[in-house]
Amino acid sequence: MTTLDTRLRDLRARRKALVPYFVGGLTSDWTTYVAAAIHAGADVVEVGVPFSDPMMDGPVIQEGALRALGNEATLESICHELAVAAFEVPIVVMTYFNVLHHFGLERSAELLGASGVAGVIVPDLAIEEATPWREVATAADVATVLMVAPSSPIERVRRIGEQSQGFVYAAARMAVTGRASDVGDAARVVQSVRSVCDTPTYVGIGITTPEHASDAGAFSDGVIVGSALVQRILDGASAHDLEGSISSFRLALDTTAREA
Amino acid sequence: MGPPDEGGHFGSFGGRFVPEALMPACLELDVAFRDAWGDPTFVAQYHDTLREFGGRPTPVTYLERLSQRLGLKVYAKREDLAHTGSHKINNVVGQALLTKRMGKTRIIAETGAGQHGVATATAAARLGLACTVYMGEVDTVRQALNVFRMELLGATVVPVTSGSRTLKDAVNEALREWVTCAADTHYCIGSVMGPHPFPWMVREFQSVIGAEAASQLRDFGVTTPDFVVACVGGGSNAAGVFAGFADSSAQLIGVEAAGGSAVGLGTPGVLHGMRSLLLQDDHGQIEEAYSISAGLDYPGIGPEHAYLADLGRARYVAVGDDVVIGALQLLSELEGIIPALETAHAVAWLVNAAGDEVPAGSTVLLNLSGRGDKDVAQVRSILRGES
Structure with a gap:
């Protein structure tokens, strides 16, 4: 059990989790967006560490990553800023395996742990290849969050459910990150996860509006909102502007929970 | 393999x-x-x-005039004659x-x-x-x-x-x-x-190249060539020809473009679903490859090549853009074969290594991976000093 497992099980007893995503280093003041999100009711914040070849990301987060790389954001610079900020909610870093592989698995895990990062999502690290990373990450109390896709057969969902730490990331659709018009296959994916494990299960990939959050919140433990927010930052929205949007997601999730 | x-x-x-x-x-x-x-x-x-539609088997041609020029016995596996002009x-x-x-x-x-x-x-x-x-x-x-x-x-x-x-x-x-x-x-x-x-x-689908070539060389009285040479971007033509000779004593040579030399300049990393050798910066961001030939412009190499390099079973060398055009001209003029710019890298290495790393009198199988028709406009503008 990592600290993230304990914290997210406690959270589940209280409310639906709202997990906004930001690209680390997208702007020089990117941590103020994180702070604003927490103020607006985020329970966990996902922070992207940019990679040159983000194969699981659509155009919005690709553009965010490209800009962050242009600002010379690195694993070390983002960890340093997270350590200084010392946010009170758990931070989960999302990055691609090469970033960790290149820095060194053990060294990455130690850096993330020492910077107060509670977990990581590595979308190109399937369970077959994940063991060496999981071992060093767990030793540093950094949870490895795994993804279940609509295409995952039940035997794989079971193995992923057994191994995922903190929460299970339920992909709502067969697609890369990006905005969408509904919650896709999320209900079926969450149900398959529920049938094999008791780990909190959050829905992501295409959660674009508070209505989507409300829909997904009705059958899951929380939602991840990425491209919808990153697009606004790319368009020039301030941290204050974003706080209003995130509040509306919070309200939608809390209303769903009360009605359930 | x-x-x-x-x-x-x-x-x-x-x-x-x-x-x-x-x-x-x-x-x-x-x-x-x-x-x-x-x-x-x-x-x-x-x-x-492949036989009815793809033009297989492609022949092996003894390159007599190039052999004379280099003091070697050079045979070419003619993938340039396959349908669509390459392997x-x-x-x-x-x-x-x-x-x-x-x-x-x-x-x-x-x-x-x-x-x-x-x-x-x-x-x-x-x-x-x-x-x-x-x-x-x-x-x-x-x-x-x-x-x-x-x-x-x-x-x-x-x-x-x-x-x-x-x-x-x-x-x-x-x-x-x-x-x-x-x-x-x-x-x-x-x-x-x-x-x-x-x-x-x-590699399995390309291994037809090596299997055919091994048998065709025997018809020329060559049991095992001393060297098997192929250009390498991702490395499919090289993997295919190497597969026919991996269990022999032939030295396997993969020729990379100097600006895309994943074995020469790369480090282990993970990209496009594989762990291999990649061109990357100090932070694990993938760098772009640069080569005169677009087909070698890839910042990585197939994982089996990385493994063969590690084992020392195959050797990977690099050739700069500057010598590639000359090699293309040489093969065109001496043999009546205009090779692709990718293939010209393998020719260029051989020309330079003849009498040195490749001792005089050696028997060489050159994988002629593709024809150069696609490149003639580019070559013309380079030779006219337009680019």
Whole structure:
């Protein structure tokens, strides 16, 4: 059990989790967006560490990553800023395996742990290849969050459910990150996860509006909102502007929970 | 060159580093390929198609005048004479037949210069499959004629505007697309790269080159050549020809472009579903490869090549742009064969190594991976000093 497992099980007893995503280093003041999100009711914040070849990301987060790389954001610079900020909610870093592989698995895990990062999502690290990373990450109390896709057969969902730490990331659709018009296959994916494990299960990939959050919140433990927010930052929205949007997601999730 | 382990590893290289959404498709493909490749009916269908449609077997030609000039005995395996002008057809015929066998109706592919895209569109047309090709926007401009060829063949070409807008981004985009459509679509990767089983499967489909060449050399009275030389981008033509000689005493030489030398300049990393040697910066960001030949503009190399380099079974060398044009001219003038710029790298290395690393009198098999028709406009402008 990592600290993230304990914290997210406690959270589940209280409310639906709202997990906004930001690209680390997208702007020089990117941590103020994180702070604003927490103020607006985020329970966990996902922070992207940019990679040159983000194969699981659509155009919005690709553009965010490209800009962050242009600002010379690195694993070390983002960890340093997270350590200084010392946010009170758990931070989960999302990055691609090469970033960790290149820095060194053990060294990455130690850096993330020492910077107060509670977990990581590595979308190109399937369970077959994940063991060496999981071992060093767990030793540093950094949870490895795994993804279940609509295409995952039940035997794989079971193995992923057994191994995922903190929460299970339920992909709502067969697609890369990006905005969408509904919650896709999320209900079926969450149900398959529920049938094999008791780990909190959050829905992501295409959660674009508070209505989507409300829909997904009705059958899951929380939602991840990425491209919808990153697009606004790319368009020039301030941290204050974003706080209003995130509040509306919070309200939608809390209303769903009360009605359930 | 045996099969990789069950997870697709060649030593510490290879594997499957893809999003969970693609894992079921990779596993399905692994099972389907093993089943097909063990089925004499499928294997016969593959060889029949290559014979009737693909122009196989391609000949081996003794390059008499080049041999005299270099003081060697140089034989060329003529993949330039295969349909669509290069070895690429071997792989796409195999994958397109497999696509149909899996009950899928569409193939997608990435392409850099357009050779693999044209070959894929060709096989798709022949076998009645829908085809979409992802090509970096920069390359669609540089290789506009190949875009038109693919369209003539009924394929849709999608310009990729992300990242550096070249081959590596076209691979990313094809993978992103595959996430959305793996149920009815096969991703026809163009080289011995990507997640397992692609590096192994593509090598198997290309190993026809080495198998034919070994037998054809015996007809010339050559049991084992001293050297087998091939150019390497991702490394599919090299893997195919090496496969026929890996168990022999032949020295295997892979010739990379100096600006895309993954073995010479790269370090271990994970990209496009595989662990291999990659050009990357101090933070693990992938760097772009630069070469006069678009087909060698890839910042990585197939994982089995990384493994062969590690083992010392094959040696990888690099050749700069400056000597490539001269090698292309030499082969054209001495032998009446205009090679592709990619292939000219292998020629250039041989010319330079003759009498030195390749001792006088050595017998050499050169894999003539492709013809140079696609490059003549570029070569003309370089020779006229226009670029």
